[in-house]
Amino acid sequence: MRNKFIRKSHYKMTWQSQVLFKKYMINFKTTTITELHKKLISGEVSSSELVQQSKSAISEKNGDINAIIEVFDGTFIPEKITEKSSLLAGIPVAVKDNILFKGHTVTAASNILAEYKATYNSKIADIFNTSEVSLIGRANMDEMAMGTTTETSRYGSTKNPVDITRVPGGSSGGPAAAVASGMVMYALGSDTGGSIRQPASLCGVVGMKPSYGAVSRRGLMAMSSSLDTIGPFANSVEDAEIIFNEIAEYDELDATSVSLEKRATYQDKNKNNKIIGIPRSFLEMDGIQNDVLENFNKSIEKMKNLGYEIIDIDLPLLKHSLAVYYIVQPAEVSSNMARYDGIRYGLHKDGDNILDIYKNTKTSGYGDEVKRRIMLGTYVLSSGYSDEYYYKANALRGAITREIHEAFNNVDIIATPTAPSTAFKFGEKKDPISLYLEDVFTVPYNLTGNPAISIPSGVNNDGLPFGMHFSAPMFCEKKLFEIGKDFENIIKQ
Amino acid sequence: MNKEEILKLAELARINITEEEADGYKKDFEGILNYLNSIQSVDIEFSQFYETNLTKNSMRDDDKIYDSGSFTDVLLAEAPEIDGDYFKVKKVL
Numbered sequence: 207m208r209n210k211f212i213r214k215s216h217y218k219m220t221w222q223s224q225v226l227f228k229k230y231m232i233n234f235k236t237t238t239i240t241e242l243h244k245k246l247i248s249g250e251v252s253s254s255e256l257v258q259q260s261k262s263a264i265s266e267k268n269g270d271i272n273a274i275i276e277v278f279d280g281t282f283i284p285e286k287i288t289e290k291s292s293l294l295a296g297i298p299v300a301v302k303d304n305i306l307f308k309g310h311t312v313t314a315a316s317n318i319l320a321e322y323k324a325t326y327n328s329k330i331a332d333i334f335n336t337s338e339v340s341l342i343g344r345a346n347m348d349e350m351a352m353g354t355t356t357e358t359s360r361y362g363s364t365k366n367p368v369d370i371t372r373v374p375g376g377s378s379g380g381p382a383a384a385v386a387s388g389m390v391m392y393a394l395g396s397d398t399g400g401s402i403r404q405p406a407s408l409c410g411v412v413g414m415k416p417s418y419g420a421v422s423r424r425g426l427m428a429m430s431s432s433l434d435t436i437g438p439f440a441n442s443v444e445d446a447e448i449i450f451n452e453i454a455e456y457d458e459l460d461a462t463s464v465s466l467e468k469r470a471t472y473q474d475k476n477k478n479n480k481i482i483g484i485p486r487s488f489l490e491m492d493g494i495q496n497d498v499l500e501n502f503n504k505s506i507e508k509m510k511n512l513g514y515e516i517i518d519i520d521l522p523l524l525k526h527s528l529a530v531y532y533i534v535q536p537a538e539v540s541s542n543m544a545r546y547d548g549i550r551y552g553l554h555k556d557g558d559n560i561l562d563i564y565k566n567t568k569t570s571g572y573g574d575e576v577k578r579r580i581m582l583g584t585y586v587l588s589s590g591y592s593d594e595y596y597y598k599a600n601a602l603r604g605a606i607t608r609e610i611h612e613a614f615n616n617v618d619i620i621a622t623p624t625a626p627s628t629a630f631k632f633g634e635k636k637d638p639i640s641l642y643l644e645d646v647f648t649v650p651y652n653l654t655g656n657p658a659i660s661i662p663s664g665v666n667n668d669g670l671p672f673g674m675h676f677s678a679p680m681f682c683e684k685k686l687f688e689i690g691k692d693f694e695n696i697i698k699q
Numbered sequence: 700m701n702k703e704e705i706l707k708l709a710e711l712a713r714i715n716i717t718e719e720e721a722d723g724y725k726k727d728f729e730g731i732l733n734y735l736n737s738i739q740s741v742d743i744e745f746s747q748f749y750e751t752n753l754t755k756n757s758m759r760d761d762d763k764i765y766d767s768g769s770f771t772d773v774l775l776a777e778a779p780e781i782d783g784d785y786f787k788v789k790k791v792l
Contacts, residue, residue: 325773461757529738532731540712549788554779560789561713569715577714578727581705584712585728586735595735601743639730 232259234388239293239445242391246287246296253283253296253340256391260298260342263389270370273383274300275361276311277343284338292337293448299334300345300384302395305436306425307331307341314427315359316349318546318553318571325551328425329457330394330436337452342390346380349573350543351396351429353377354404354644355635358575363632366409368670372629375405375644378439382409385439392449393439398430399531400625400648402437403660407624407673410662412440412690415648416450417681418655419464422457430538431462433531433652443661443690450683469681476614476679479688482509483519483617491525493643494626501672502623505663508696509621514689519613519620523606527650530606532642533586533599534653539576540583546571578638607654614679619689622647624660624673651677659686661693700728 232242232251245251261277268274284296301307304314306324308331313319327335334341349358356364356379364379366372367387374383378395382405385393395402397415406413414437421436428434438449457463484506489499510516548554548567555566572580586595613620625644635641651658658677665671674693678685705724709716716724771784780787 322777325770325777458759523741526738526741529735533735533738544713548779550786551774551777551779557789560791563789564713565715568713572714577712578724580712580714581708581724582728582731585700585708588708588711594739598738598743602738602741605743637730638727639734642731642734 232256234260234263234298234391235441238442239297239391239440239448242297243287243291243293243295247289247291253287256296256298257281257283257340257342260390263387264342267367267387267389271365271367271383271387272362273345273364273367273374273380273387273389274342275303275315275344275346275359275380278310278341281340281342282338283340287338292339292452294452295338296340297392298340298342298390300342300381300390300393301330302347302378302381302393303344304347304351304396304427305330305394306427307334310344312344312427313360314350315347315361316571316573316576317360318567320360320553322552324425326425329422329455329460330453331425333453333455345378345384345393345395347395348377348379348401348575350427350539350576351377351398351401352539352575352579354400354641355632356380356405357632358573360573366629368410368629369668372631372670373408375408375625375629377401377405378413379405379409381439382406382411382413385409385411385441392441392445394436394449394453395439396426396429397435397437397648397652398433399535399652400645402439403648403658403673403675404625404644406439406660407662407671407675408629410665410671412438412443412446412659412661414438414446414450414659414683414686415651415657416454416683417464417469417657418652419462420454420469420657420681420683421450422455422460422463424457424460428542430535431542432538433535435652443659443687443694446659446690447683447687450687454683464681472679472681473684476618476682476685479618479685480513481515481517481617482506482619482621482689483517483613484621485521485524486518488521488524489622491646493646494623495628497666498623498626498628498672501663501666502621502674505674505693505697506621509693512692512696514692517617519617521609521613523602523609524650526602527606527653528642528646530599530602531645531649531653532582533595534603536579536583537587537596538583539579540581540587543568543572543576543580575638603653606650610650610654610656610677611680618678618685620677622675624648624675628666628668628670628672647675656680657683657686659690661690661697663693663697700725700732
């Protein structure tokens with residue numbers, strides 16, 4: 207609607223005002239990265255105009271939404287953009303506050319790192335430098351990426367641009383809201399259990415979690431090392447594909463980065479893209495919002511009309527994914543959070559001895575949810591309980607992984623809704639379990655490593671976005687983009 | 700889980716909590732563990748572990764030569780307390 211209005215009024219303007227209006231002509235929400243790239247090459251727009259536009263949009267909207275927590279001074283602007291430049295050159299981006307850019311403050315929205323400046327570059331920062339990307343600033347998140355509402359940030363909560371009385375999802379609520387409100391062209395977030403896909407669904411944008419090992423985690427603050435991934439937020443599947451292709455470089459400095467040759471062996475085995483599997487009994491669980499299920503069924507019907515074969519699949523272990531996740535993840539959290547010791551960097555709260563320094567620093571530096579997960583992780587790893595919880599969960603994680611990987615022998619894509627609910631009001635869900643359940647459809651693919659994407663699937667009666675969730679065999683992100691573009695087209699019709 | 704266990708757990712996790720906070724954690728953990736215990740109903744052999752690691756013993760040549768001290772300043776600049784080129788730590792023993 208807004209775009210129509212701008213176009214209409216544009217025709218009424220005199221040529222003088224059209225010149226003045228020029229820098230506001232680009233609407234990040236209705237253009238694509240490819241279109242912007244072409245305009246940057248032809249000189250129809252300049253990178254400095256795009257950066258200015260992004261910064262103006264932030265000053266106009268961020269007061270209400272709080273998606274961006276710092277706009278960097280001196281955003282890089284490429285001298286010249288040509289056909290040889292990266293498709294991302296000179297295009298404004300925001301990055302979640304847990305990815306390191308040397309010399310810039312980076313806090314994971316935690317008081318324990320309030321003053322911390324990155325001492326080295328992430329792989330993402332290296333790629334951005336090579337690609338001449340225009341980095342606008344840091345985007346808000348749940349503290350240490352633990353949360354599903356972006357309410358636990360030291361910078362205050364981010365609001366959902368669709369309805370500011372509602373949560374944007376989390377933990378990457380800042381990047382999701384920044385893209386949804388047109389403050390930047392795209393953004394990067396991290397996804398450990400759904401932290402890209404769930405906020406993308408709640409804010410009505412595309413969000414994608416790559417295969418584990420496809421995007422380097424070097425310089426991403428570790429939350430749960432065996433589950434963490436970095437991925438894009440974008441306005442379209444096409445844009446998400448461009449961003450993914452730029453960031454999916456092998457990195458010898460990340461021991462879990464998978465070589466391109468190894469990725470190709472999976473891609474060669476999985477060529478078809480016509481059969482969509484639906485874990486029906488998993489969807490019909492308690493707690494899924496009625497209109498979410500209705501929207502899912504209708505959207506799948508449209509895919510059927512497009513020629514996709516739809517089959518129900520039985521994945522009996524899938525329903526245990528969330529419990530497994532809430533054992534493995536806090537266990538790794540308890541280990542990863544131990545590094546913030548008040549000695550080498552970050553917050554320091556003094557004490558009589560070294561143990562008191564640790565305790566005082568952590569007690570004062572961490573918020574409730576982080577403490578809760580450290581304690582829970584300590585419990586499931588403690589002697590006497592580790593067999594019952596951690597080792598059992600690890601065995602089950604293996605069995606779930608086998609179940610999903612074997613399912614892909616018969617289907618090309620697995621589809622579910624992204625989240626069991628649409629965006630809910632602040633304060634509506636309070637107890638930890640109801641918030642953890644937000645990730646019920648997304649966590650399986652962090653446990654198994656498979657790539658997955660959330661794509662807008664229309665809105666409900668209150669105008670709140672639904673998300674369609676597709677997952678694919680390991681390293682077959684291309685399948686997600688192919689089916690995703692089909693889906694996007696059929697939903698727009 | 701009883702209150703004493705919660706307090707012990709906080710000690711292990713290096714977090715100070717009050718008696719009152721321990722009650723809150725007790726309530727939270729009861730709900731969470733009740734949910735997590737659903738996995739106990741699954742009969743699974745630990746030997747069924749499915750190999751998911753795609754990278755094993757990732758090795759690379761140790762051939763990058765850095766000048767001694769080239770990272771010292773930038774790292775120490777983030778330290779709460781230093782003494783010359785060292786992090787300052789309270790006596791351990």
